[in-house]
Amino acid sequence: MLPVVALVGRPNVGKSTLFNRLTRTRDALVADFPGLTRDRKYGRANYDGYQFIVIDTAGVHGDEEGIDAEMASQSLRAIDEADVVLFMVDARDGITSADMGIAKHLRNIGKKAYVVANKIDGIDAEAAQADFYELGLGEIYGIAAAHGRGVEQLLTRCFTPLTDDYPELLVANSATAEATVDGEAVEASEDLTHDQIDYDSLPLKLAIVGRPNVGKSTLTNRILGEERVVVFDMPGTTRDSIYIPMERDGREYILIDTAGVRRRGKIDETVEKFSVIKTLQAIDDANVVICVVDARETISDQDLNLIGFALNAGRSIVIAVNKWDGLTNDHREEIKRELDRRLGFVDFARVHFISALHGSGVGNLFESVLEAYASATQRVGTSKLTRILETAVDEHQPPLVRGRRVKLKYAHAGGYNPPRVIIHGNQVTDLPGSYQRYLTNYFRKSLGIMGTPIKVEFRESENPFAGRKNKLTTTQLRKRKRLMKFIKKK
Ligand SMILES: Nc1nc2c(ncn2[C@@H]2O[C@H](COP(=O)(O)OP(=O)(O)OP(=O)(O)O)[C@@H](O)[C@H]2O)c(=O)[nH]1
Numbered sequence: 026m027l028p029v030v031a032l033v034g035r036p037n038v039g040k041s042t043l044f045n046r047l048t049r050t051r052d053a054l055v056a057d058f059p060g061l062t063r064d065r066k067y068g069r070a071n072y073d074g075y076q077f078i079v080i081d082t083a084g085v086h087g088d089e090e091g092i093d094a095e096m097a098s099q100s101l102r103a104i105d106e107a108d109v110v111l112f113m114v115d116a117r118d119g120i121t122s123a124d125m126g127i128a129k130h131l132r133n134i135g136k137k138a139y140v141v142a143n144k145i146d147g148i149d150a151e152a153a154q155a156d157f158y159e160l161g162l163g164e165i166y167g168i169a170a171a172h173g174r175g176v177e178q179l180l181t182r183c184f185t186p187l188t189d190d191y192p193e194l195l196v197a198n199s200a201t202a203e204a205t206v207d208g209e210a211v212e213a214s215e216d217l218t219h220d221q222i223d224y225d226s227l228p229l230k231l232a233i234v235g236r237p238n239v240g241k242s243t244l245t246n247r248i249l250g251e252e253r254v255v256v257f258d259m260p261g262t263t264r265d266s267i268y269i270p271m272e273r274d275g276r277e278y279i280l281i282d283t284a285g286v287r288r289r290g291k292i293d294e295t296v297e298k299f300s301v302i303k304t305l306q307a308i309d310d311a312n313v314v315i316c317v318v319d320a321r322e323t324i325s326d327q328d329l330n331l332i333g334f335a336l337n338a339g340r341s342i343v344i345a346v347n348k349w350d351g352l353t354n355d356h357r358e359e360i361k362r363e364l365d366r367r368l369g370f371v372d373f374a375r376v377h378f379i380s381a382l383h384g385s386g387v388g389n390l391f392e393s394v395l396e397a398y399a400s401a402t403q404r405v406g407t408s409k410l411t412r413i414l415e416t417a418v419d420e421h422q423p424p425l426v427r428g429r430r431v432k433l434k435y436a437h438a439g440g441y442n443p444p445r446v447i448i449h450g451n452q453v454t455d456l457p458g459s460y461q462r463y464l465t466n467y468f469r470k471s472l473g474i475m476g477t478p479i480k481v482e483f484r485e486s487e488n489p490f491a492g493r494k495n496k497l498t499t500t501q502l503r504k505r506k507r508l509m510k511f512i513k514k515k
C-alpha cells in the first residue's frame with residue numbers, strides 16, 4: 026500500500042503549488058474527483074524516489090468561528106485519511122490566527138503533522154521559520170514549493186519513519202534509473218527477479234473500480250456468483266478493500282473489491298461507500314484493473330481521471346462499459362462514438378460492452394484481463410528488442426537534429442509491469458515527440474502488447490551520468506544507498 030500525505034493550511038500558502046510539484050511526473054495525471062470529494066484533490070506522487078498518494082485540500086479560511094466547520098467539512102477528512110499531514114504556513118506572512126486555529130486542531134487530533142514554512146526563497150529563512158515554533162508542533166521545515174527547495178529534505182524526513190510499514194514507498198523503477206550510475210548490477214538483478222517469477226502460477230490481482238453506481242457490486246457479484254468463493258475481510262480501517270480469492274478456468278485470482286460485496290447485516294450506512302483513497306490503493310495493488318463506466322451516462326472527467334491514475338501507476342487495464350442492456354441501436358452507436366472520442370489516450374485497452382445485471386459479456390472480460398496480464402509480464406530479450414528497433418528504423422529513419430542523424434543503437438528490457446524498453450543511441454534526447462511515439466507504437470505492435478502501458482525510454486550511449494556523481498548531495502547519496510539496499514532485499 027502507498028502511504029497518504031495530506032496538505033492542509035489556509036488559502037494561498039502554496040498547497041496547490043506543492044501538490045503540482047509532487048504529482049508531476051513525465052506523464053502526469055492527477056486523480057481529481059470534483060463533486061465527489063468536496064474540494065479534496067487526490068494525486069499520485071512519484072517524486073525523488075518516493076511514491077505516495079497526496080491529497081490537496083482547499084484552504085481553511087481565516088475567520089476564527091468558521092474554522093471548526095470548515096476543518097470538519099473537508100480538511101479533517103483528508104487528515105483522517107492521511108498517514109502524514111503537512112501543515113503549510115506562509116513564511117513571509119508569519120503566524121496568523123488561522124494558523125493557530127489549525128495548529129490547535131492538529132495537536133488535539135494527535136496525528137503526526139509537520140509544519141512546512143513555504144516561500145522561503147529570497148528571505149532570511151531561519152528568522153522567518155523561528156516564528157512558527159509558537160505553533161507547538163515541533164520542528165519547522167522551510168521550503169520553496171515553487172522552486173523545489175527543501176522539498177526533498179522534507180520528504181526524507183517525514184517518510185523515513187514509514188519505510189518499514191510501506192515498502193512500496195520507495196520507487197523501484199526510478200531506482201533502476203538511478204542505479205545505472207553504479208553500473209549494470211541493479212538492472213541485471215531486476216531481470217533476474219523477473220525471470221525467476223512464474224507469473225502464471227501467481228494469483229492475478231484484479232481490481233474492479235469506477236464511480237459510484239456504475240455497477241461495480243453487481244459485476245463483482247456476477248463474477249463471484251459463478252464461482253466458488255471464500256470471502257474475507259482485510260481487517261483495518263475503512264480505506265481497506267476486501268480481497269476475495271477465486272478460481273476461474275483453473276487459474277487463481279484475487280478480486281480486490283472496492284464497492285463492498287453486499288452482505289446482509291453488514292452494511293454500515295455511516296461509512297462513506299465510495300472512497301477515493303480505497304480506489305487508488307486498490308489500483309496500486311492490482312495487476313489488472315477493470316475500469317467500469319456507465320453506458321447510460323456520458324464519460325465524465327472522473328472516469329478519465331480514474332483511468333489516467335491506473336495508467337500513471339503502470340497498471341494494465343480493461344474497460345467495461347456496463348448497463349449495455351436495453352439500449353437502442355442508435356443510442357449504442359452514439360455511445361461508441363463518444364467513447365472513441367474520449368478514450369483515444371487509452372486506445373491500447375480493450376473495451377467491452379457488458380451487462381453485469383444479466384451477465385452478458387462478462388465472461389469475455391476475462392480473456393482481455395489475461396491478455397493484459399500476459400502483456401505486462403512477458404519476457405523479451407535484448408536481441409529481439411534490438412531487432413525490432415532495427416526494423417522500425419529501416420521503415421522510418423529518425424530525423425536529422427542539427428544536421429546529424431539521430432543514431433539508435435540497441436534496445437533492452439528495462440523493467441516489467443509495465444514493460445519498459447530502453448533504447449540506447451546518440452543524440453536520443455533530441456528525438457522529437459512524434460518519433461518517440463512512432464517507436465513506442467512500433468514496439469507495442471511488434472510485441473503484441475495489449476491493455477498495458479508500455480514505456481520507451483532513451484539513453485545516451487556515452488555514460489550520461491559521467492561527472493554527475495560528485496554533484497549529488499549527501500541526502501541524495503544516503504537515499505540512493507537505502508534504495509540500493511531495498512532493491513537487493515527484494
Ligand atoms: N515566492 C514564492 N511564492 C510561492 C511559492 N509557492 C507558492 N507561491 C505563490 O503563492 C501563491 C499561492 O499559491 P497556491 O499554491 O495557489 O496556494 P494554495 O495554498 O493552494 O491556495 P488555495 O488554493 O487558495 O488554498 C501563488 O501566487 C504562488 O505562486 C514559493 O515557494 N515561493
Ligand SMILES: Nc1nc2c(ncn2[C@@H]2O[C@H](COP(=O)(O)OP(=O)(O)OP(=O)(O)O)[C@@H](O)[C@H]2O)c(=O)[nH]1
Pocket residue numbers: 235236237238239240241242243244284285298299347348349350379380381382383
Ligand atoms: N440496466 C442495468 N442496470 C445495472 C447493471 N449493473 C448494475 N445496474 C444497476 O445500477 C445500480 C448500481 O449498481 P451497483 O452494483 O450498486 O453499483 P456500484 O458501482 O457498486 O455502486 P457503489 O457501491 O455505490 O459504488 C443498481 O441499481 C444496479 O441494479 C446493468 O448491467 N444493467
